[in-house]
Amino acid sequence: MTVYAALLRAALAGQAGYRASFALELLGSVLVIGLDFVEVYAVLTQVPELEGLGLAEVALVFALASTGFSLADLVIGQTDRVTDHVRRGTFDVLLLRPLSTLGQLAAADVQLRRLGRLGTALAVLVIALSQVEVDWTPARVGLLVLTPLSGAVIFGSLFVAAGAVSFWLLDGREVGNALTYGSGYLAQWPTGVLGPVLGRFFTFVVPAAFTGYLPALALLGRDDPTGLPGWLPWASPLAALAAAAAAALLWRTGIRHYVGAGG
Amino acid sequence: MIVELDGLSRHFVVRRPTGRFRREKRVVRAVDGISFTVAAGECVGYIGANGAGKSTTIKMLTGILVPTSGRVRVTGLEPVRQRRELARRIGVVFGQRSQLWWDLPLAESFRLLAAIHRLEPAVARARLDRCVDLLDLAAFLDTPVRQLSLGQRMRGEVTAALLHAPRLLLLDEPTVGLDIVSKEALRAFLTEERRVAGTTILLTTHDLSDIERLSDRVVVVDSGRVVHTGGLAGLAAAAGVDRVLVVDLAEPAPPLEGVPGTRFLSAEAGGLRQHLALTGSAAAAVAAVSARVELRDLTIAEPDIESVVRRLYHRAAATRPAGS
C-alpha cells in the first residue's frame, strides 16, 4: 500500500509543475456537476413530481449517484488513458514493474481537480438530505454510508470495463465514455423514466440504478412503482460486488489479449 | 541457467486491407523456433538486423508478450504467468522507452523505484551511491527527467534497472543515439557491474563495439531464427568479414604482402593507399607496417553488424536443407 502512496505522491508532485490552470480546472470540475443539476432543477420546477418523487427526492437520487460517480472518477477514471499508454508503449513499462497494472494506472495518473466534482456532489447530498423526510434507523444510516462506496465500486467497475475494452478497440475510448459517463448521467434520475426495457437493463445488466435511485427509495421508505421486490433497494453492496468481479475478469482478459497481441 | 529458450516462436496475424471490404490475413513469424541458454554470470549479445525478431524475443522474456509455442524460463520463472515475481528479479532498459517519471527529478524516480521494489533504505542508498559515483549522475540528480540529455537519461535508466540488484539485466539497444563519451562510460560501468555483482546480461545492439567490449558470446538471429551462436572471435571469421586497416604511405610501395597479422587486400593510387585485412591485433599490424614503410595516415574500418549478419544469414540460407 505504501508503494501506491509513493506513486500517488509522485503523480501529484509531477502535476504541481502545471499549477497555472489548476484552479480553473477545479472550478470547471465543480461546475460540471452543477451543470447536470441544472437539468434536474429545471425539469422539477416544470413538473411537481417525476415517478412519484419531488425535487428534493430527485435531488437525493442525483446526489447519491453523483457522489459515487465522482469518487470512482477520482480513483479510477484514469482508465480512459489506457489507449494513450498502449499507443506510446508506456503500458509495457507498467508491465515491467512488480505491481498491479490497475493500481499503477490509478496512482500514476490521478487528477486532483476531480475533487471539485466530489465536493459539489457532497454539498448537494447534504442539502438534499436536509430537505427530505427520512425515518432514520440504524439500517438507513448504514445504507447512507455504504451507498456512495457501493456506487463508487459500481462506477469504478464501469471505468475498468471501459478501459479493458480499449485493449481490443484502440479507438474505443468514446464508446467507453458513452458507457461510463452515460451511466453516470442516467443514474442521477429515477430509473423508471427510462421505460421498462432500458430501466431493467440499467438495473440488472449495468447496475446503475443501485447507485442512486434504489438506495434513495430505501432511505425514503418508498416502493418502486415498477414492481421491483422490496429488498432490492437495499442490495447495492451486492450489486457492487458482482460488478467488481465482472470488471476484474474483463480487465484480466484484456491484459491477456494485450500480452497476446503484442503492442 | 538464467535464461532458457526452447523452440520459442511468436507468430503475428497481420490483416491487410486488399480492397474496399476484403482483408487479407497473413501470418508473420517474428520469432520462429529459437533455442538458446544464458548461464549465470554470462554476458550474451543478441544481435540481428531490424525486424529480425530481437524485440519480440525480449518482450517474451519479460512477460509482456505470450509465446505462440515453445518454452521460455527466465531465472526459472515462466514470464507471463509469474510476471510480478519476475519483475523483482530482472532489470530492463529499453533504449526507446523510459521507465523514469518524466516530470520528476531523477533522484525522485530512484526513490520511487526503491519503494516499488521494497528495498531497505540502507540497501537502496548503497546501491544508488555506487551508481551515482560510477555513472557520474550527481550533477543532474535534481533535474526533471524531461530536461535531461539522452546520454544522461540512459545513465539514469541503467541505474533504475539495477537498483533492485536484479539477477538478469536485459538491455535493448542501450547505446542507440548516444555520443562516444556516454557509450564508453556506459560500457565501463556495465563491465564493472558484472565484475562486482556477477549480474547476467543479455543485450541487443546495432553497435559491434558494444558486443566486443561487453559480451562473451553472441546469438545472431535473422528472420526469427538463430543463424549463429558462439564466441566473439568466431563471429567475424564465421561471417568472413574482417576489420580493414587502410594505410596511406608517404611514397608508393609494392603490395604489402606477408605483414604478420594481416592479409593484403588491395592497393590504390599506384600503391600510395593500401587495404589490409586484420587477422590479429591492430597495434601489432601497424607497428609491423611502419617498420617496412613510412606511414602518413591510417584508418581502421570496423565491419558493421548489418553486414556481419547479412553474411551469416546467406551462409545459413545456403546450408539449410532445400524446401524448408
Place this chain on the structure above:
Amino acid sequence: MSAAVLPSPRAAAALVRAGFRRYASYRAATLAGAVTNTFFGVVKLSILFAAADAAGGAVAGYDRAALSTYTWVAQGMIAVVVLFGGAELAERVRTGDVVIDLGRPVHPVAVWLAEDLGRAGQACLVRFFGPLAFGGLVFGLSVPRQPATVPLFVVSAVLAVVVSFSCRLLVNLVAFWLLDVRGVLSVYMVASNVLSGLIVPIAFFPGWLQGLARATPFPALVQVPVDIAVERVTGTDALLALAGQAAWAVGLLAAAVWTLHRGTRRLVVQGG
C-alpha cells in the same frame, strides 16, 4: 498583417473542402461520437417524455413531438457547433506554429473560419443526421407545417457555426496570455452547455436564468436553431432571431480579429 485580405471565392471554397476532407478521415471516432450522442439523446428524451407525461402532455410549451425534435436537433448540433471544446488553435499558439498562419497572404481568421465551415459540413453528415434519423425512426419528429422552416433552419445553423467558431477562437486566443487554456476551456464548456439550451430548453429555466442566458451569445448555438426547427419561432420572429444570431456572429468575429491583433503584437514584442 499588412497584406491581410479576404480569400478569393475559389480559395475559400478550397479551404472549406480541405476542412471537410480533413475531418472525414476520423471515421471511427465520428461513428463512435454519433453513437454516444444518440445514446445520451435516448436517456434525455426519456426524462423529458416522463416530465411531459407528468405535466399532462406538454412542458413549457413543448409537446412530445417538439421535445423529440428538440432533443435530436440539439444532440446533432453538439458536434456541428463543437459544444465539447477543442484546443487545437491554442496548441498552435503555444508551440508557435501560429506564426505560419499569420504569414499567409489571407487573413488567418478567414482561413480558420473557412476550414471550420468545412469541418461543420463534415460533422453534419454523420453526427447531425445520424442521431436525427435514429430519433425520427424510433421516437418520431415534429413535421414542419410551413415551407419556410427548413431554409430558415439551415441559415440559422450556419450562423450558429459562425458564432460558435468566434467563441471558440476567442477562448483559444487566451493562449497568447495564458499558456495553458484547459481551465478556461472547461469553464467555457460548462457555461455554453447550460446557457445554449443543450441541457434543457431555456424555457425550462426559472426567469432569472432565462434572462442570464438570453444576455449571452450561447442560445444562438442551439436554442435558436432548435426553436426555428420546432416552429416555436416563426415568420417575423424567426427573421428577428436570425438577425440576433447574425449580430452576435459579426460582433464576436470582430472581437476575435481584434484579440488576435493584440495577441500577435504581444508575440512580436516579446519574440514568442
